[in-house]
Amino acid sequence: MTDQTREIRMQVMWNRLISVVEEQAMTLLRTAFSTSVREAGDLSAGVFDPDGRMLAQAVTGTPGHVNTMAEAVGHFIAAIPRDRMYPGDTYVTNDPWLGTGHLHDITMVSPSFKGDRLVGFFACTAHVVDVGGRGFGADGKSVYEEGIQIPILKFAERGEVNETLLAFLRSNVREPGQVVGDFYSLAACNEVGHRRLIDMMAEIGLESLDDLGAFIFTRTRAAMLERVRVLPQGEWSNTLDTDGYDAPVRLAATVRIVGDVVNVDFTGTDGVNPRGINVPIIYSKAYASYALKCVVAPEIPNNWASLEAFTVSSPENILNAPRPAPVSVRHVIGHLVPDLVLGALAKALPGKVLAEGAAALWNIHMSVRPVAGAQGRRAEILMFNSGGMGARPGLDGLSATAFPSGVMTMPIEATEQVGPVVVWRKELRPGSGGDGQHRGGLGQIIEIEPAPGHEFDFSAMFDRVNHAAKGRDGGRDGAAGIVALNDGTALKPKGWQHVPAGRRLVLHLPGGGGYGDPARRNAGARALDARRGYVTETGK
Incomplete structure (x- = not known):
C-alpha cells in the first residue's frame, strides 16, 4: 500500500x-x-x-x-x-x-x-x-x-x-x-x-483503533500547531461584569500565548458565590477552549489533540468553585466565559473577534400546579430561549440564536404539550440589537401564562439584565433584558418566583452588541432593518 x-x-x-x-x-x-x-x-x-x-x-x-x-x-x-x-x-x-x-x-x-x-x-x-x-x-x-x-x-x-x-x-x-x-x-x-x-x-x-487514532491525533496536532504558531506572543487581559445573584459579579481573564500553548487564567475573578451560580473548572475550561477554537481554528476537528493546545488555570473563585459549592445554574456564568475570553483575544487579534452577545441562555424551569380547589395537573417544564448574538467583523449578529451553547429553540407546541401553560407571544424584540457598522442580533419578547385554573413557580436563570452586551470597535451596546409580569411588576433575574393564575410572565431577552462605527453602516442595510421592523423609530 x-x-x-x-x-x-x-x-x-x-x-x-x-x-x-x-x-x-x-x-x-x-x-x-x-x-x-x-x-x-x-x-x-x-x-x-x-x-x-x-x-x-x-x-x-x-x-x-x-x-x-x-x-x-x-x-x-x-x-x-x-x-x-x-x-x-x-x-x-x-x-x-x-x-x-x-x-x-x-x-x-x-x-x-x-x-x-x-x-x-x-x-x-x-x-x-x-x-x-x-x-x-x-x-x-x-x-x-x-x-x-x-x-x-x-x-x-x-x-x-x-x-x-x-x-x-x-x-x-x-x-x-x-x-x-x-x-x-x-x-x-x-x-x-x-x-x-x-x-x-x-x-x-x-x-x-490504534492506527486510526494515531492518524487522527497526528493530523490534528499538526494543524493546531500551525495555527497557534502564527498567533502573536504575549498576554492580554479583560474583565466582564455580570448580574450575579444578589450583587454583580466580576469575571477576569488573561490570555497568554507562549510558544505552542494558549493559556487562559482566571485570576482576578470574584470569589465563590453563596448561591448556585458557581462554575466547576471543568465547565469553565470547556467554554474557554471553545472560545479560543472559534477564532484560532474553527474548521479543525474537535478532539483530544485539538483541545490539548489550550490550558486553563485559576485560583479558587466563581469560575473554579470547589466542592460543595452550589452549582445548579453554572451555565449562566459559564456561557459568559467566551465573551470574557474573546474580549481579551480581541486585543491580540484586532478586527477578528465578534462583539459581546446575550451569551447565557434564558432558560425557564416552570413548576405548574392547579390553584387551590381547581382540577388540573402538575408538570415540570423546561424551556430554552436565546437572545441576540454580537455583531461580527463583517456581518450582523444573528438574532435569537444560542451562542455559545448552540442549542436549538424549543417549539412552542412542544412546551405547551408538556404541561398546562400558554405561550401568548414569542417574537423578535425590535431595537434590541446594538447599532454599528454591523448590527447586533435581536433578542425576543416572550409571554407565558398558566393555563386556566393553574399557577406556576418559575426559576429565573437570566443575565444581561443589569449589564448589557457591549459593542466592539465603536459599536453600541445591545439592549438589556427585562423580567416582569404583565401588570408591570418587576421580577428578579435569578431565583424562584411566582406567577399567579391570570397573570403572564413577560420576558424581554437581551440583544447583542454592535460592531464598528454606526456612521459606517450601509444605507441599504438600515433601510432593510426598518422595513423588517428590526429597529425602533429612533433607528436604534
Whole structure:
C-alpha cells in the first residue's frame, strides 16, 4: 500500500467514525423523554480510544457538554479498574466536578469490546428535567440542596441494569418517568455507537483503533500547531461584569500565548458565590477552549489533540468553585466565559473577534400546579430561549440564536404539550440589537401564562439584565433584558418566583452588541432593518 493510498484510506475511516458518533447522537435525540434533549439538542456524544482520549465528537451537541465529556471519560477510567470492565457495561455519574458541571447533566460511558479486546469507549451526556432537591435554580447554598448525587458507578453490568439505582432515582425526582426514560436513552445511545463501530471494524478489517487514532491525533496536532504558531506572543487581559445573584459579579481573564500553548487564567475573578451560580473548572475550561477554537481554528476537528493546545488555570473563585459549592445554574456564568475570553483575544487579534452577545441562555424551569380547589395537573417544564448574538467583523449578529451553547429553540407546541401553560407571544424584540457598522442580533419578547385554573413557580436563570452586551470597535451596546409580569411588576433575574393564575410572565431577552462605527453602516442595510421592523423609530 502506498503512502498516498494509506492516507486516503485513513481519511475515509475517520469520516466513517464521525458518521458513527452522529448516529449515536441521533439515537439520543430520537429516544429522549426530556424536551431539552429531544427538541433543543442539549446533549453530547463521542467516541474515545482505550486511554480515554476523544477521537471524534458528534456535530449535534453543546460545547459545554462535549468539552467536559472529553475530560470526564478519564475520571471514569480512573474510578473503574480495567479488570472490572465487561462487555455490556455502562457507567454513569452526574458529579459536577467529574462530569459536566451540575447535577442535572447525566454522563454515561460504555466500554466497547471487540471480542475480549477493549477497543475504546463511547460517552454521551444529556440534561434531564429533574434531579430532586430544590429543582433547577440558583437558590441553593450547597450542592447537597440541589438534588441527588450519583457517584461514578455502573448503570448496567454485562447488560443487567442496576435496579437499585433506578429505585433511588424514582424516589428522589419529581418526574421519574421522564428521568428514568432518559437514562435508558443515554444507554441506548452508547450501545448504537458501539454496534456501528464494531460493524465498521469488521467491514474494514480492523482489530483495534490504534492506527486510526494515531492518524487522527497526528493530523490534528499538526494543524493546531500551525495555527497557534502564527498567533502573536504575549498576554492580554479583560474583565466582564455580570448580574450575579444578589450583587454583580466580576469575571477576569488573561490570555497568554507562549510558544505552542494558549493559556487562559482566571485570576482576578470574584470569589465563590453563596448561591448556585458557581462554575466547576471543568465547565469553565470547556467554554474557554471553545472560545479560543472559534477564532484560532474553527474548521479543525474537535478532539483530544485539538483541545490539548489550550490550558486553563485559576485560583479558587466563581469560575473554579470547589466542592460543595452550589452549582445548579453554572451555565449562566459559564456561557459568559467566551465573551470574557474573546474580549481579551480581541486585543491580540484586532478586527477578528465578534462583539459581546446575550451569551447565557434564558432558560425557564416552570413548576405548574392547579390553584387551590381547581382540577388540573402538575408538570415540570423546561424551556430554552436565546437572545441576540454580537455583531461580527463583517456581518450582523444573528438574532435569537444560542451562542455559545448552540442549542436549538424549543417549539412552542412542544412546551405547551408538556404541561398546562400558554405561550401568548414569542417574537423578535425590535431595537434590541446594538447599532454599528454591523448590527447586533435581536433578542425576543416572550409571554407565558398558566393555563386556566393553574399557577406556576418559575426559576429565573437570566443575565444581561443589569449589564448589557457591549459593542466592539465603536459599536453600541445591545439592549438589556427585562423580567416582569404583565401588570408591570418587576421580577428578579435569578431565583424562584411566582406567577399567579391570570397573570403572564413577560420576558424581554437581551440583544447583542454592535460592531464598528454606526456612521459606517450601509444605507441599504438600515433601510432593510426598518422595513423588517428590526429597529425602533429612533433607528436604534
